[in-house]
Amino acid sequence: MKDHDAIKLFVGQIPRNLEESDLKPLFEEFGKIYELTVLKDRFTGMHKGCAFLTYCARDSALKAQSALHEQKTLPGMNRPIQVKPADSEGRGDRKLFVGMLGKQQSEDDVRRLFEPFGQIEECTILRGPDGASKGCAFVKYGSHAEAQAAINSLHGSQTMPGASSSLVVKFADTDKERTLRRMHQMAGQLGIFNPMTIQFGAYGAYTQIMQQQAALMAAAQGTCLNPMAAIAAAQMQQMAAFNVSGLVAAPMTPSSGTSTPPGISTAPVPSIATPIGVNGFSPLPPQTNGQPASETIYTNGIHPYPAQSPTVADPLQQAYAGMQHYAGPAYPAAYAPISQAFHQQAPIIPQQQREGPEGCNLFIYHLPQEFGDAELMQMFLPFGNVISAKVFVDRATNQSKCFGFVSFDNPTSAQAAIQAMNGFQIGMKRLKVQLKRPKDANRPY
DNA sequence: TGCCATT
Numbered sequence: 001m002k003d004h005d006a007i008k009l010f011v012g013q014i015p016r017n018l019e020e021s022d023l024k025p026l027f028e029e030f031g032k033i034y035e036l037t038v039l040k041d042r043f044t045g046m047h048k049g050c051a052f053l054t055y056c057a058r059d060s061a062l063k064a065q066s067a068l069h070e071q072k073t074l075p076g077m078n079r080p081i082q083v084k085p086a087d088s089e090g091r092g093d094r095k096l097f098v099g100m101l102g103k104q105q106s107e108d109d110v111r112r113l114f115e116p117f118g119q120i121e122e123c124t125i126l127r128g129p130d131g132a133s134k135g136c137a138f139v140k141y142g143s144h145a146e147a148q149a150a151i152n153s154l155h156g157s158q159t160m161p162g163a164s165s166s167l168v169v170k171f172a173d174t175d176k177e178r179t180l181r182r183m184h185q186m187a188g189q190l191g192i193f194n195p196m197t198i199q200f201g202a203y204g205a206y207t208q209i210m211q212q213q214a215a216l217m218a219a220a221q222g223t224c225l226n227p228m229a230a231i232a233a234a235q236m237q238q239m240a241a242f243n244v245s246g247l248v249a250a251p252m253t254p255s256s257g258t259s260t261p262p263g264i265s266t267a268p269v270p271s272i273a274t275p276i277g278v279n280g281f282s283p284l285p286p287q288t289n290g291q292p293a294s295e296t297i298y299t300n301g302i303h304p305y306p307a308q309s310p311t312v313a314d315p316l317q318q319a320y321a322g323m324q325h326y327a328g329p330a331y332p333a334a335y336a337p338i339s340q341a342f343h344q345q346a347p348i349i350p351q352q353q354r355e356g357p358e359g360c361n362l363f364i365y366h367l368p369q370e371f372g373d374a375e376l377m378q379m380f381l382p383f384g385n386v387i388s389a390k391v392f393v394d395r396a397t398n399q400s401k402c403f404g405f406v407s408f409d410n411p412t413s414a415q416a417a418i419q420a421m422n423g424f425q426i427g428m429k430r431l432k433v434q435l436k437r438p439k440d441a442n443r444p445y
Numbered sequence: 446t447g448c449c450a451t452t
């Protein structure tokens with residue numbers, strides 16, 4: 001029999017050709033084994049390269065862990081064996097997120113800092129692809145109490161060299177929290193990214209949040225197979241449901257005969273097709289490259305897209321196909337273009353700096369009357385870091401002059417914004433988005 | 446509709 005306080009260990013990095021009988025001798029050296037199971041795929045029966053191991057005695061588990069974990073590499077593996085309490089042993093929250101570390105600090109430095117509060121099972125510094133520290137780490141203790149002690153003593157206790165504020169020590173997100181947060185981020189970005197959904201009224205904003213919440217909750221509870229589908233659905237519902245300050249002027253018309261989702265009105269959708277395409281959701285044929293947009297818009301009088309997109313009979317279908325693209329069954333694959341397309345968490349605070357570098361400043365004309373700086377910024381955030389967004393206002397009437405500036409911190413974002421937003425239809429108007437004239441172009445001599 | 450960081 002096993003001790004009542006026995007620990008079930010997870011063993012990772014096992015060569016797939018080793019079965020229970022091969023592993024047994026390796027682990028028996030630390031005590032009598034109660035149970036050893038190699039994890040196999042439920043359907044294919046394939047060896048998963050890891051196992052659960054329970055010793056009769058708790059002490060054996062601890063010994064095995066300290067002797068083997070990360071200490072030895074089994075033949076054919078390129079990472080050392082993992083021996084640690086299985087996740088199912090859940091001994092409360094004991095993993096910490098540590099922020100505001102110095103970029104120079106190594107795993108060892110962090111260990112030294114956290115050692116006094118308990119046994120550290122895991123210490124990882126988060127690094128970028130180039131190996132540079134991101135200034136944060138995960139530290140896992142053997143118990144919740146140890147982790148809590150570390151928080152109590154270390155959080156805010158000191159400021160590391162090069163860090164912008166004092167040390168952050170808190171419980172790390174659980175997996176669930178992490179996925180939820182990610183989805184929130186995405187939902188937020190989707191909301192921002194789709195100018196159709198920009199809400200001006202308090203009611204609209206409220207409803208938008210509620211719908212996204214509902215979708216997220218459904219996704220989180222597993223009632224919806226694909227969280228992105230849920231978000232997409234919320235977005236679509238929302239587009240259909242709200243008349244946004246004149247942005248969506250058309251009445252709701254039931255769809256007819258196409259793959260159009262029920263209840264989506266057809267009129268407003270052409271205008272969302274462009275930003276969706278540019279962000280990788282649906283490939284839209286390139287626009288009038290190098291040609292002044294005004295020509296496209298005003299010589300033929302109407303819509304540039306149908307004329308140049310013969311393959312897209314119904315822009316709504318196009319837009320909806322884009323939605324389905326990422327709402328499709330291949331979640332990870334579908335996830336990728338989204339995370340790539342969106343820039344990480346653009347700050348929504350700036351507003352101090354005016355112009356960005358040459359090639360980063362856009363002049364935007366034909367803004368809706370009701371657009372203020374915030375709406376302008378929201379509309380361009382999906383394309384990069386917006387340094388500033390300014391709508392010009394008539395100083396006598398305080399009315400928008402319907403044009404403004406948006407500055408990015410890099411020319412690529414600016415170009416992406418031009419590609420996506422120039423000619424973008426809002427209500428009866430089409431945005432004109434182009435590089436701001438350089439200063440000296442104005443000078444007479 | 447009307448054109449480049451304003452008072």
